[in-house]
Amino acid sequence: MSNNVNPCVSCGACCAAYRVSFYWAEASDGGGGVPVTLTEPLGLMMRNMRGTNDRAPRCVALAGEIGQCVSCKIYADRPSPCREFSLSGDNGVVNDRCDRARARHGLPPLDAWRFSTPDESYVSQGASPVPDHVQSAGL
Ligand code: SF4
Ligand code: SF4
Numbered sequence: 001m002s003n004n005v006n007p008c009v010s011c012g013a014c015c016a017a018y019r020v021s022f023y024w025a026e027a028s029d030g031g032g033g034v035p036v037t038l039t040e041p042l043g044l045m046m047r048n049m050r051g052t053n054d055r056a057p058r059c060v061a062l063a064g065e066i067g068q069c070v071s072c073k074i075y076a077d078r079p080s081p082c083r084e085f086s087l088s089g090d091n092g093v094v095n096d097r098c099d100r101a102r103a104r105h106g107l108p109p110l111d112a113w114r115f116s117t118p119d120e121s122y123v124s125q126g127a128s129p130v131p132d133h134v135q136s137a138g139l
Pocket of ligand 2: 015063
């Protein structure tokens with residue numbers, strides 16, 4: 001793999017490892033961009049992406065095969081935890097939750113990516129970008 005290719009394009013593990021929860025108003029019925037039909041209530045004030053609060057979590061918006069080729073079907077409208085989640089090594093910062101999600105799916109940690117920043121974005125390759133996210137660990 002070229003060192004310029006964003007590893008998230010062939011990963012997607014974090015979209016199938018954690019509960020992705022956020023303030024309810026991020027959903028479309030509260031004025032936000034996340035399609036409410038892809039969410040489910042989580043208490044009084046929160047929602048989570050459907051599929052991510054399951055025993056074997058996998059976000060309903062994740063397309064493709066984990067570890068092969070993936071994309072987020074609502075990338076432009078993904079919730080805040082997805083936007084805030086970074087791949088391990090991005091800008092030299094290790095994200096243990098990225099490594100743990102990958103391990104859960106039998107993928108190695110991103111050692112080779114640490115301390116370097118990919119210069120090709122997830123989006124530019126036609127796949128939906130880095131699944132940022134995650135609030136509640138399902139590991
Ligand atoms: S952030 Fe990490 S776990 Fe998530 S898709 Fe990218 S490499 Fe995979
Ligand atoms: S980035 Fe997209 S597919 Fe991944 S958890 Fe967030 S909404 Fe779901």
